[in-house]
Every structure is written in structure tokens, then in C-alpha cells.
Amino acid sequence: MGSEIDFMFSSTTAAVAPIKLGRLRAIAVTGPRRFSEMPGIPTVSEAGVPGFVITGWFGVLAPAGTPREIISKLSTEIVKIVQLPAVQERFASLGTVPVGSTPEEFAAFLRAEIEKWSRVVKASGARPD
Numbered sequence: 001m002g003s004e005i006d007f008m009f010s011s012t013t014a015a016v017a018p019i020k021l022g023r024l025r026a027i028a029v030t031g032p033r034r035f036s037e038m039p040g041i042p043t044v045s046e047a048g049v050p051g052f053v054i055t056g057w058f059g060v061l062a063p064a065g066t067p068r069e070i071i072s073k074l075s076t077e078i079v080k081i082v083q084l085p086a087v088q089e090r091f092a093s094l095g096t097v098p099v100g101s102t103p104e105e106f107a108a109f110l111r112a113e114i115e116k117w118s119r120v121v122k123a124s125g126a127r128p129d
Helices: 012-020 068-082 085-093 103-124
Strands: none
Touching: 068 085, 068 103
């Protein structure tokens, strides 16, 4: 980090090692709950900004028109992998909460994210350059 960072938002996965090594000082986590690996770090809501929750996420997407049976097979296998104890432990050590949902649940999540961030952008008055 070279003593050049005054303030930053980072994914938990990128910040865990520098925090544990004392190279970064965590002020708060942006998720809805504290990070189990570092329970002394409050959430942003607990630190004084109620309702502030931002979570990063990863998902597997397929091209439009992908046959339903392929989508179902991929989903089933991904959920099996995500539920493996070793995978759960690794994700937890990185501050990541694996979900492994159905394609329908993920589609609903994506719609909610688009709605949420559309409101934020509109309220901010941001305009594309």
C-alpha cells in the first residue's frame, strides 16, 4: 500500500490480508452484518450511517436463448459446489458469503439491484459525459 492511500472502499477479499498485516486500518464494512473473521469492525450503519449497505456480488450468466436444460444443469452443479464445506470455509475466510440461488432468484436479485442503483444514480444527478 506504500502509505499512499488516505481512504478507500475495497472488496473484503482484497482488503483482508493488508488489514491482518496492519497495512490498512478498517473503519467499517459496507455489508448488512459484521465480517465474521474480524468481528470488531462495525458495519457502516453501526458506525453512524443508518441504512448504508453495499455488497459486491458475482454471478454466472449465460447468453439469452440458452436452453433451459443447460441453465438448470449449470445452476444445479454450481449450487452443489458452493455448498461444499471446503468452499464455504474458503469463502468465509475471504469475507464472502456464497449464496448459490436458483436462476429465478438470481434474476429477481438482478432486477432489485438495477432498481436500487437506478434510484441512486437519479438522486445523485449524475450524467454521462
